[in-house]
Amino acid sequence: MLKQIKNIKISLVLFSLLYLCLVGCKEESSTIETRLRTSFDADWKFIQENIKGAEVVGFNDANWQTVNVPHDWSIEGEYDESNPMGAQCGYLPAGFGWYRKTIDVPSSWKGKQVEIAFDGVFMNSTVWANGVKLGNRPYGWVSFAYDISDIADSTDQITFAVHVDNDKQPSARWYTGSGIYAHTWIDVKNKTNIARDGIFVTTKGGQVFVETEFAPENKDVKNAVLVTSILDKSGVVVASSEEKIENLNTATKIELAISNPNRWSTETPYLYTLKSELLVNNKLVDVVKTKFGVRDIEWIAETGMWINGENVKLQGVCNHQDAGALGAAVPDKILRFRIQQLKDMGVNAIRTSHNPQTPIFYELCDEMGMLVMDEIFDGWMKKAKNDYGAHFLISGGRKI
Structure with missing residues (x-):
């Protein structure tokens, strides 16, 4: 009996090793044909301090807290009437915070357009990748993304660092939270693609009007075709269009018609799916799916x-x-x-x-x-001592 158990254990170990090898090989050889969006929420390192130099790749963050985002460090703090947030923001701590995360670069990213995307960071965030400053985003209630393609091409590992500055208080007339409070993503796509937020859909009756913007690798990209399809909830194509694109540097407008469409309303919120497929030299390079409702x-x-x-x-x-x-x-x-x-x-x-x-x-x-x-700002002028209007939203438009 003991011998049989030992043989079973050996077999299980060998099977596990074989499985890991197969999975590893599959992962290594996998390719991204059009685009891939991957959640980047897990395992960020975090500290609620205003440390200098934390954007440097070799900075030691071993003692930092490990968190998943969405994350709000203010709500984790202690209520105290002496906290600068004050009554209108909940008597909670604000201040500064750092997030860091290091990843290996998959081979499938090489030669692609790679972006890191943030659904929301409050507020005044600055992002680095391998010590290179990607940008600063003062407004805390907006989504944004940065292109890291060149960095992904030139290295096998990337360290991201995000500095969040919610120190000046009160920064609103209500509780804001602090930190990376929404999802983060890695988006990988071909160098020629449908632009981020580049599809705009409107309807009138059964007519569907679609405007599509592109992001070509260069101005010489030609022989492009845009196939636009509308799918119902069952995945059945109810309308489609195929357009030759002479110039990918300008938006393309098309019109489709749905016979006897299901209407979107607050009682029956029926959604169709717009499927946009971009082909270059007869090769499919991008696919984007957009939910929309038909309503007047x-x-x-x-x-x-x-x-x-x-x-x-x-x-x-x-x-x-x-x-x-x-x-x-x-x-x-x-x-x-x-x-x-x-x-x-x-x-x-x-x-x-x-x-x-x-x-x-x-x-x-x-x-x-x-x-x-949908509101964009609390106001065009200052409404709280240190809100966005007080520091960034200047009449005449220096920053918006």
């Missing part, structure tokens, strides 16, 4: 909002980014739960008080049938 909207002064010919009364609420004890780093499932609670109360509209929210919020509202009144 009209505003009449005497009666208000009309959607698909029906007079809809807005029964709305103002909603901030944070979620009570969870702070500003709100899990996706809590966002869904909250929107559903509001729907169950009879709410059909949300005003984003007083700034844009995270991308997942808008996706859920589209899916669940919630109208959104």
